[in-house]
Amino acid sequence: MSLRLSFYGGAGKVTGSNFLIEGAPKGPLRGGKILVDCGIEQGADFAEAEVYGPFPYDVKTIDALVVTHAHLDHVGRIPKLVKDGFRGKIYMTPATRDLAALILLDSAHILREEAERLGRLPLYDDNDVETAFSLVETLEYHTEKEVPACRQAGLTGLSVYLRNTGHILGSTSVRIKNEEGVTIALTGDIGNSPSPLLPDWEAIPDADALVMESVYGDRNHPLQKERVAMLRDALKRAVAKGGTILIPAFSMERTQLMLYELSNFFDAGDLPKIPVFLDSPLAIKVTAVYEKWGMTYFKSETEDEMKREGSIFAFPFLKQTLSQEDSRAIEKVPGPKIIIAGAGMSHGGRIGRWEMLYLPNPTTTLFMVGYQAPGTPGRRIMEGASSVRLAGNEIKIKAKIEKLEGWSAHADRDELLKFAEAALVEKRPKAIFTALGEPSAERFLAQRIHDYLGARAIVPEYGQTWEITRDSVKKI
Ligand SMILES: [Zn+2]
Numbered sequence: 001m002s003l004r005l006s007f008y009g010g011a012g013k014v015t016g017s018n019f020l021i022e023g024a025p026k027g028p029l030r031g032g033k034i035l036v037d038c039g040i041e042q043g044a045d046f047a048e049a050e051v052y053g054p055f056p057y058d059v060k061t062i063d064a065l066v067v068t069h070a071h072l073d074h075v076g077r078i079p080k081l082v083k084d085g086f087r088g089k090i091y092m093t094p095a096t097r098d099l100a101a102l103i104l105l106d107s108a109h110i111l112r113e114e115a116e117r118l119g120r121l122p123l124y125d126d127n128d129v130e131t132a133f134s135l136v137e138t139l140e141y142h143t144e145k146e147v148p149a150c151r152q153a154g155l156t157g158l159s160v161y162l163r164n165t166g167h168i169l170g171s172t173s174v175r176i177k178n179e180e181g182v183t184i185a186l187t188g189d190i191g192n193s194p195s196p197l198l199p200d201w202e203a204i205p206d207a208d209a210l211v212m213e214s215v216y217g218d219r220n221h222p223l224q225k226e227r228v229a230m231l232r233d234a235l236k237r238a239v240a241k242g243g244t245i246l247i248p249a250f251s252m253e254r255t256q257l258m259l260y261e262l263s264n265f266f267d268a269g270d271l272p273k274i275p276v277f278l279d280s281p282l283a284i285k286v287t288a289v290y291e292k293w294g295m296t297y298f299k300s301e302t303e304d305e306m307k308r309e310g311s312i313f314a315f316p317f318l319k320q321t322l323s324q325e326d327s328r329a330i331e332k333v334p335g336p337k338i339i340i341a342g343a344g345m346s347h348g349g350r351i352g353r354w355e356m357l358y359l360p361n362p363t364t365t366l367f368m369v370g371y372q373a374p375g376t377p378g379r380r381i382m383e384g385a386s387s388v389r390l391a392g393n394e395i396k397i398k399a400k401i402e403k404l405e406g407w408s409a410h411a412d413r414d415e416l417l418k419f420a421e422a423a424l425v426e427k428r429p430k431a432i433f434t435a436l437g438e439p440s441a442e443r444f445l446a447q448r449i450h451d452y453l454g455a456r457a458i459v460p461e462y463g464q465t466w467e468i469t470r471d472s473v474k475k476i
Helices: 049-054 078-083 094-118 126-134 148-154 225-238 254-267 283-297 299-311 324-332 351-358 376-383 414-422 439-453
Strands: 003-007 021-022 033-036 064-066 088-091 137-139 159-164 170-178 184-185 207-215 244-248 276-278 318-320 337-341 365-368 386-389 393-394 400-403 431-435 465-468 473-475
Touching: 003 184, 003 207, 003 439, 033 170, 033 337, 049 137, 064 159, 078 094, 078 126, 088 094, 094 137, 094 283, 126 137, 148 393, 225 244, 225 365, 225 400, 254 276, 254 283, 254 318, 254 337, 276 283, 283 299, 337 351, 351 376, 351 386, 351 393, 351 414, 365 376, 376 386, 376 400, 414 439, 431 439, 431 465
Parallel strands: 033 064, 064 088, 088 137, 184 207, 207 431, 244 337, 244 365, 276 318, 276 337, 365 400
Antiparallel strands: 003 021, 003 465, 021 033, 159 170, 170 184, 386 393, 465 473
């Protein structure tokens, strides 16, 4: 009895995660079908047909979807899947459910605006998001869950098992097993462990075939260990200038890490007590989900901290500005002050307004704490441009730009190799597929897995199907 694995996204690309796993057919009966992730493609190579076009499989015959985590490139097309006729179960951790609900409603809102601008129908709407969540069944880590529809459909019962990957709150790897114990595991995104919030990623010791992410397959995070000290020093420099400190941050994980570190700096007396504004409705809601699930999913030291302090993200002079009115009032507050707002790459969200106002001022400091995709305003700012185009205006940049490395939520080159090594200890996978990366990163990681660990590593291509048995992995 074999399993089949097909790559319908995230092959040669960082985004658009979408994998299909099928049980072997028995006579006229088909095997069970499980999708892992249903993400949207993002970035410069945005492929419209792959986002708006039909899925490359019969959506109605899919029994279940398992979601690794709530980033848009892993969940962004779930409402479209439902709109196109999927009615199976959707499995995810409870934290992922809460985060994905926020992210997908936000996404539906952005898609509606985009559709109005372009004069066409949106990819999906709020109703599709609602229908999708009516199909969600939450699943905890370390629980073997048989997918019932698979048994009815094709006799080969498939089961699902989740493990923490330390990437963002609720993130998980997915192992799928058939009745004979043949297993495929997919990592989703692997965290940049150790994180101050989440436990380290868990090894996957029981896969016949492993699909692992490789975003940083060819690069290390050189400054991960020193990142907190560098943030502290940069903040001290910025506060001394007396101006505004802008932190464009992604709403999920990055914003909470910044709040956590700021709270620690203030507690330790490393920074004077200056006003901090969390000026992003989405980030405010996401932070509430982090607070809600902290005692369940954070590492034990951090849970102890929560018990002692009540909240690890809030502090007395942090103001969450949910309404437009509260947001606008930030302008009246004199510096030094800190504004954390989305979007992380300065393309949309409330940060644009603050950049237009404060970038021409030499007392301003802008912090860059995340990846800036080519073509985004954030990328231009990071590359030292003297001006940047925001909302149709060319804005002069006189502000100091502080680039801070090491804040990625992804494991780096050496950590990924460690992950692969840990997977080889017990039930040695017959093949490790390197996916969810740029082609060069996928190839580099595959080469290292082969050279350093002596394992078979494969760089998959979009649309390929592989057959996995107890003894072999082969392309069909
Ligand atoms: Zn992710």
